[in-house]
Amino acid sequence: MDEVAVSSGLLKQTLEAWEKQQPVPAVWQSFVAWPQLRGLSATELSLRLYDLCQEMVQQQLNGQRQVEGLPPITPPTTRPAALAVLVQEFSQNSEKLEGWSTLYHRHFSPVSLRPKEIETAVPHSRRNVDRRHRQGVDMLWELLYRQEMTAMGRTEMARLCRHLPPPDYAHLFGVETLLNRLLEWAVAAESLPFFSIEGIGGIGKTTIARAAAHQMAKRGGWADVLWVSARQYNLDVEHGRLQPTTRAAQTFADIALHLSEQLGQLHLAGLPAEVKLERLQPILKANPHLVIIDNLETLADVDMLIPRLEPLADPTRFLLTSRHTMSRYPYIHILPVPDLSLADSQRLIESELARRHKPPSLTPAQMATIYQTVGGLPLALKLIAAQLARRPYEQALSWLQQADLTDPYIFIYRHAWHSLSPPAQRLLVDIMEIGPDGENWEGLELLSGLEGVALGTAVDELIDVSLLETSHQQDALLYRLHRLTVTFLRADVLGGWKMW
Template sequence: MQLAEITTGAVETFLRGKRSGENTKKSLLEMVILEQQGLSSEIEKEMALADLFGEIIEKNYLQFRKAEKLTPSLPKDRDNLKIKIQEDFGLGNADLEAWSALYYRYMAPLSTNVEDLAAAAGVVPQQFRRRINSGLAFVVDHLRRMERQAMDKRPQVNPNLPIPDYSHLIAVQSYVDKLNTAINQPDGAFMVSLEGLGGIGKTALARAFVSAPLTEEKWKRILWVSARQEYLSNFGTIQSLSGNAATLDDVTARLADQLGVSHLASKNIPDRLEGLQAALNMEPTLVVVDNLESVEEYEQLIPALAKLNGQTRFLITTRKTLRQFPFVFCIPLGELNNRDAFELVSSETHRLGKPGIVNQETFDQLYELVGGIPLAIKLVAAQVMIRPLEQIISGFRQAKAGMDNLYRYLYWEAWQLLAENTRHLMLSFLASDPEGEDLEFIHLMSGLGDQFYPALQELHQFSLLEISGDVHKPRYRLHRLTITFLQTDILKVWGGEDASQP
């Protein structure tokens, strides 16, 4: 996180939350000083940060008491607490008063409100509050210095990795835990795929995972090959990307270059793969292939990469499932729930300079249309800066005002490749319960007879199907955004276009 994000407000929000037990936003958990401790879960980071605050505040408070020739000890009971506050505020030392006020307000085992603390100190509550603010400023200064030192100690940025396109990620810890188990553990899988609809956050999750301290410590080399051909900007325009891998030849040539054996690019594929295997076996390596579905011969690429495993493990991001390969450990990504999606849109509008512009009631209307696809939520946050809510909702429903490009980016390729029966099955979900239906109902509703299961399998293959419930009573549904997309007229427009010209 940026040093400017370490503020008195953020510190007090955390301290107040720990004191009251409330579940408040904890932006400070993104600090590098916590990352470098190898902590993975939010609970571990909270505990470590609480300990750090306790150490900073108690240490400075006792040091200032000692400097004033007061006993450097903490109170044992409420009466002793009042005596010590009187001592602290009776010497005219503003710094001691600041550390004292902060300690007794947020750190002392005996919880006491500002009014009672002010009375014990012999000052008005406003004066005591000012001392708390001064103490918070001291803590911020300490934290910023520690964070700057931690940043300076971070290893050099890996030139193979793309620049992160996020400030922080929301609701990803369960996926990070799965990746740690699957990739960073000795008995993990040698090939893992992050699978899901376009825009659901596969690339961002992979980027965050490879930069995590546990991953950087485990793997001596981390390589990244991107097959992404285009991206959707936050303002709804599709931007083309050049120079990315589009074929098996491209992917293996990129790997050779990052391994420092670029001469292998001139060899045929079998010889090149043999050379890559020798180079990869020299030290533990993690290889990321991003946007696999854009590689023309991806069905040949996966077995080819599998032969290179040795000391190497592979992390793949793809819109198309790799379940057909028995050696691939698949991790499907789901959409954000309403609460997490609202946190994301709030974070984005704050980043764009208009915090609070979207309230929960307003967002509830949008969530019914777009669901929890992070790419769509970021587009909403950017659009709400310049358009009224009604126009944004209309844009989603009528595929206008940049939303047509969103649909094209997410669904064009899949729609062109789906069999006619699969398209028919997709459209039949329009009459289903948004929370999902059982298999028997969907089968009957589709009218596809014996062709139902192949169509259902193809929807699953393209990550267009969400399955919830358990193995005894699974429920099937499409993403909310997919339903909204199917309700627009854009399919009529696409029907009149040359399928080869997206």
């Protein structure tokens, strides 16, 4: 029902219709909070609506009676009984109780009382009786209005979120700061229209994007929320296996097609990708849309896509996730996703164990060993939790230290490894043993034997594919490898991958 239609005037019309035994306004069939009213005949609508309102009024009346220390009302079957209940309710000196009482006894009691009867029984002036009646009508209207607005909000939320994937999490840990940054970006008029969530595979980019999109939709202000996934595989955490996805976008043309379909522009299906985006531009420029493109790095022609999306932006916002940095584009905000802290990593594992009805029994030393091996990588921590739910800690640790968990990740690392130049590959292996705090530029030169432009080019390559991370300590820029990257290098690169 339209917000304006939910008015006290509509309720007064309806009460009068019941008094005169006339049909109630048909607009009630579009009342979102009560879908059971749809498709009814005029007679059925009047009866069903009356039953629903009667139940609501009696519930509110009993609530107020309880506040005043009175027992729940027994619907009166005789006029003297109805008048006795009315007098009891008016003797409590509660305006709210008197308002619900007047509304109930006028319209919803099995024995309806006329205004004159109420005026005589209370005793109150006719003016005061009318005031209490208006108060009761207004309270019922406010209740109906709140219920309808809540239902409309749920319906609108469901519409906006229809393209979002189901959440792959029960609880989120350690991402509040990242989510707040994304929410601020979404509403800041002066912000760049693109935001790229970046980090190593399994760090939680998709989870953060999905959670942010859901919260942005909840806040409203969007004509629609679109989600296009370029993810080629999903990970079965329970069994540590990769499952191919269906309809994953692989090219610029696929992205254009998915956007057209989600915007309802099915007639654009046969047109070239560039033409599709030209036809979508007026829609996306007229009203703000939120567009999420997940796993952008798997697209074959990402450098063709990004410049063609830029004309569609503002007021529309684009939220991207990628293992490769988009920092070369001046109109894209970059949000690197850090590891979870040790404490948040333990909370995540314990949450996963609790979800499987297993006691969270990790000691600080056991958790420290896990964290030393894989760091705060959410997907790896979920894999470990799945193992801990099935086997003792010692066996799970042996599985972990033998790097059996490399299988689900191997496509990530092999793809990244083979995309590197030989100098970048050498640098990655040479710096494998740097400490968790990182190494400065001079340290990289010393460890790798590279310097100047050659070292700079190799470092840029590793950063671009999220294999090398940077941090600032005082005035120094430090470089470090993710712990899981080191695990893979030891188990697979040094164990037999073709290097250079």
